[in-house]
Amino acid sequence: MRILKVVQFYFPFQDRGGPVVKVRALARTLAKRGHEVTVLTADLGFGADNSGLKIERGPWGWEATEDGVRALYLPTLGHYRALTINRHVIGFCRASLSDFDLVHVYGLYDLLGPAVSYFSRRQGIPYIIEPMGMYRPIDRSFRLKRLWHSSLGSKFWRNANRIVATSEMERDELLDGRVPEDRVVIRYNGIDMTENPATKVAGRARSKWGIPADEPLVLFLGRLIPRKGADLLIDAFAESCPKIGRLVIAGPEGERGYRAMLEKRAREAGLESRVIFTGAVYDDEKSDLLRDADIFVLASRYENFANSAAEAIAFNVPVIISKFCGISSLVDGRAGLVVGLERHELAEALRNLISDSVLYSKLKAGCRTVAAELDWDHLTERMEGIYSQVLGQANGNRGKTFPERESVA
Numbered sequence: 001m002r003i004l005k006v007v008q009f010y011f012p013f014q015d016r017g018g019p020v021v022k023v024r025a026l027a028r029t030l031a032k033r034g035h036e037v038t039v040l041t042a043d044l045g046f047g048a049d050n051s052g053l054k055i056e057r058g059p060w061g062w063e064a065t066e067d068g069v070r071a072l073y074l075p076t077l078g079h080y081r082a083l084t085i086n087r088h089v090i091g092f093c094r095a096s097l098s099d100f101d102l103v104h105v106y107g108l109y110d111l112l113g114p115a116v117s118y119f120s121r122r123q124g125i126p127y128i129i130e131p132m133g134m135y136r137p138i139d140r141s142f143r144l145k146r147l148w149h150s151s152l153g154s155k156f157w158r159n160a161n162r163i164v165a166t167s168e169m170e171r172d173e174l175l176d177g178r179v180p181e182d183r184v185v186i187r188y189n190g191i192d193m194t195e196n197p198a199t200k201v202a203g204r205a206r207s208k209w210g211i212p213a214d215e216p217l218v219l220f221l222g223r224l225i226p227r228k229g230a231d232l233l234i235d236a237f238a239e240s241c242p243k244i245g246r247l248v249i250a251g252p253e254g255e256r257g258y259r260a261m262l263e264k265r266a267r268e269a270g271l272e273s274r275v276i277f278t279g280a281v282y283d284d285e286k287s288d289l290l291r292d293a294d295i296f297v298l299a300s301r302y303e304n305f306a307n308s309a310a311e312a313i314a315f316n317v318p319v320i321i322s323k324f325c326g327i328s329s330l331v332d333g334r335a336g337l338v339v340g341l342e343r344h345e346l347a348e349a350l351r352n353l354i355s356d357s358v359l360y361s362k363l364k365a366g367c368r369t370v371a372a373e374l375d376w377d378h379l380t381e382r383m384e385g386i387y388s389q390v391l392g393q394a395n396g397n398r399g400k401t402f403p404e405r406e407s408v409a
Contacts, residue, residue, distance in 0.1 A: 001036070001384075004040060005026075005106065008110045023106055038070045075087070085111065089116065090119075094119070128163075130166070161183075170304040171184050205289045216246070217293050224258050227302055232341065245274065249275065290314075295318060296320070298325060300321070306321060313370050318337075318364050320336055
């Protein structure tokens with residue numbers, strides 16, 4: 001198959017969160033399985049360090065080929081938050097969109113997806129939307145998102161051949177929003193199983209951050225935004241680990257001033273010396289933290305999946321996540337504990353995992369089983385099946401749409 005993936009952010013812009021890692025992994029696995037994969041994305045400004053990516057000029061902007069995946073970075077004239085203006089998208093679609101069998105669009109609330117879908121409809125090319133948890137606006141700019149749904153997003157959304165949910169929780173949200181059940185498919189997010197945690201030397205992260213080998217290391221990994229629940233984790237850590245243990249909060253600041261607020265919260269709880277803020281970590285630095293962590297915690301107020309929890313499981317690290325994470329149905333009682341958003345619930349879960357060696361060993365052993373279910377090779381087969389089904393039904397379904405939802409609030 002000749003597949004075009006359209007996503008607002010792509011490697012090497014890893015500071016934009018888990019979707020960058022997810023789309024890259026799926027694209028590379030599809031290419032490894034013999035498909036022709038191209039990624040159309042925005043140029044967010046290449047610097048001196050591009051994570052080893054070799055870029056060169058092409059007709060539509062910068063280009064790079066990595067592990068068989070061709071990435072096209074369209075020049076950005078301007079942007080607002082996650083939305084960018086990319087004037088070359090029209091020229092690309094007119095000249096090259098017909099080269100592809102199918103289009104897979106990731107995310108909502110941008111201009112790239114609607115633009116490509118417009119030309120896809122005109123040229124009779126089927127397309128799939130993977131909303132990545134954005135269907136129900138939860139963070140900010142609610143009015144602008146409503147406007148997007150009622151204007152640019154209307155035909156884009158209604159004419160998609162399939163909508164990909166990454167968890168049962170996200171599927172239920174889509175069905176509640178009046179998306180027909182036969183349009184919704186589930187494909188979990190995957191994890192890279194090529195790196196064996198045992199093949200690298202443990203202790204590098206503890207050494208770098210001055211964490212004693214005999215103290216529990218509790219890890220949070222993600223963008224520092226209110227939704228991720230790092231504030232709740234600090235409070236619960238103070239209650240459950242009043243004298244020993246280190247809490248590492250790793251990730252880029254996603255909302256200005258939020259890290260300073262978290263640092264103040266740690267100081268007021270008397271944890272200044274035991275809560276470590278590393279900033280953004282990628283590649284080996286991230287792997288070192290995951291390898292040395294004893295417990296991973298994500299007390300998020302909403303995650304359509306929770307990629308960082310899946311990464312921790314791949315490193316055999318038991319997790320504690322909130323019931324509002326899509327991955328919870330795979331994790332609960334197998335590779336971790338699922339809790340509500342009350343501080344005492346999270347604190348109790350932390351105490352249990354730290355003090356109950358039998359429970360900890362059981363969940364650590366369960367990580368291997370859950371990780372195998374989330375191997376990208378396995379999930380890519382599922383994605384291939386969805387693509388084949390869409391291509392097989394494209395002619396018969398042409399012109400059919402599903403009704404718009406009543407509200408996006």
